[in-house]
Amino acid sequence: MDYVKLINCMRCGMCLSHCPTYKETFLETASPRGRVALMRKLSEGELEASERLLEYLSLCLDCQACASACPCGVNAGEMVAEFKCEQKDGKELSFMEELILRKLLPHPDRLEAAIKPMRVYQQTGLQKVVRKLGMLKMFPKPLERMEGLLPELPGQPLRQAIHEVTPAAGAERGTVGFFLGCVMSLVFSEASRATVRLLSELGYRVVTPKDQKCCGAPNVLAADRQGLLDAARFNVDLFSRHDVDFIVTDCGGCGSELKKYGHHLEGDDGAAAFSGKVRDISQLLALHVDDLKGKLQPLPLKVTYHDPCHIAHCQGIRMEPRQLLKMVPDLDFRELAEADACCGSAGTYNIEKPEMSDRVLRRKVENIKATGAEVLVTSNPGCLLQLKKALSEEVSPIRVMHLTEVLARSLAGER
Template sequence: MDYVKLINCMRCGMCLPHCPTYKETFLETASPRGRVALVRKFQEGELVDTDQFLEYVSLCLDCQACASACPCGVNAGELVAEFRCEKKAGQGLSIIENAILRQLVPHPDRLEAATAPLRLYQLSGLQKLVRSLGLLKMFPAALGRMEGLLPKLPGAPLRKTIDEVTPAQGTEKGTVGFFLGCVMSLIFSEASIATVELLSSLGYKVVTPKDQKCCGAPNMLGHDFEGVKQAARFNTDLFEGDAYDFIVTDCGGCGAELKKYGHHLDGEAKATAFSSKVRDISEILANEAGALKEKLKPLNLKVTYHDPCHIAHCQGIRSQPRALINLVPGIDFRELPEADACCGSAGTYNIEKPEMSDRVLARKLANVEKTGADYLVTSNPGCLLQLKKAMAEQLPQVKVIHLTELLQMSMNG
């Protein structure tokens, strides 16, 4: 860990009102400033990693709202994640972590096979029965929460059914490599189908290599940095060369990770070149606003937008999604209060830290309700999972959709 990054904190406290866990607790140990101080004291040998210490740092959502607010460029979320990666490197992965992070996640075929029973669970009607009889209460708490998050799965993973090459419509403007995230393929395939359709309709040839692997974000969440580097090496090799003008993703978490490959691999030329070509779909579409506008038909909807942390804080993308929503004729756009505050999903945080996750989520729901919107748009699978479940249970009048689904809806009239 770079010690200089720790001492850059001048303890001004400007990050405090932006930190979701501090806003809920008002505890210094649950603030970015406090977390930086804790890690610094550990590095200086003045603190040891007791369970209490680890509890303090593990309460961080890694949402990086603190980094957006800090005038000194300190990123408390990233520093905490780096600290946890270093600790994990020293300890090694447990058998379960190894099974999930190394034997399952980087192997799309295994991942897809592992979700097949879930499809059967839904198709057989068993899920409906379990939910209607309230049997989820009998599951272990974490399993019950995971099941509760599971939306209706598509008939097949998109990676299996998508064409490897989708031709451009009209005059070809360029070629993009489509990075299809695992969760997008397995769960939110409709959104990725919309993404490819939009790109193709705007004149891009879309190439989706079928042998691409997970971006490494789950490894980062599991503090398995070696696993992240393995994913980075594989994907940079796969997309190497001049064939692609851009590498596009519609998954905020993937985009944030892919843009860091150069950093993860210590500035290696191939990885840096790869990262420089990565674009979130909203960046590409916003550049095509004129052409896109001509294709859009009116939608008389009240719409609000939740900024995924991985898009707003990690990639600095805020104006493009809003501009795209406002491009649709007839839409009544309502800005969401605290739009860039975390929704409490944060990878597996909503399973591991349910109490804090629920508190952070409750704030988001109250803000969504204030807008009076009937559609909540966002573009990260973690947020989609968390918010779809929460809206279905608590604000059923609000539908949650991906940005590209909204645009496709307008395009198709």
């Protein structure tokens, strides 16, 4: 860890009220300032890497809200992730990590095959029976939580269904490469279908390379640097074979990682060019507000927006999604209190740290309910999974939609 980063913290405390784990515990050790201090003491040799100390650090969601708030540019979340990487350096991956990160994620065909049993489990009605009888309580807690998060799966992953080239509807203004995230393709295929439709309607020819692989974000979570670099090299090489003006994604987590390829593969001009072309879908759509304005049809819905951490804190995108939603005629946009606070999903955090994840989520749900919205819009698969489950369990369920689903619906005049 770069020692200069550790001493940049001047202990002003401006990050405290933005940190979800501090807001829940009021413990200095669960704050960005406290985490930086712990890592500093460790690197100075005044503290040892005890189990307890590592537990304090592992409670960090890596939401990076602290980075948005810090006047000194200290990013405690990123530093904790870096620290975990260093701790793991040289150590072998566990059996499960090896299976997921090496055998499944880099191979979309295998990933799609692995999810098939889940589809059968849902389509045969077995899921309903299992849930009704409370049978999941007999399984280990992490498995029970994972099953609970699973929404209804589409009949086919979008990667299999989509054409490699979707022509522009009308006059062509350019070509975009579409980076189709794993979870978006497997679980939220309707949202990504809507993304492609919007791009095509705006005059873009959309190229979706079928061989693309996971962006590498799960490797970062598991502190697997080698896996991340392999994924980055592969995707940079794949997209370099297509002449595209932009590389667009509708997955906040993917976008955040793809924009860092240039940094991860320092000195590789291709990687820098790749990252320079990456845009979150909201950024690209916001370039064409005048074209969109004439096409959007009324959608009389009360809507609020949750900023995914990977979009607001990691990519600095806050204005565009709001601007786009407010353009929809008859849509009643209601601002959400603490809109850019983490929902508690944070990769696999909601499985690994269920207690803190639930506390953070409860606060988010209460804020959403207070808006009186009928629909919660967000643009990251982790947030979609976490909030869909939580809001469907409310007495008055609130629907959760991806930004592009709302816009595509308005474009098509579907109420």
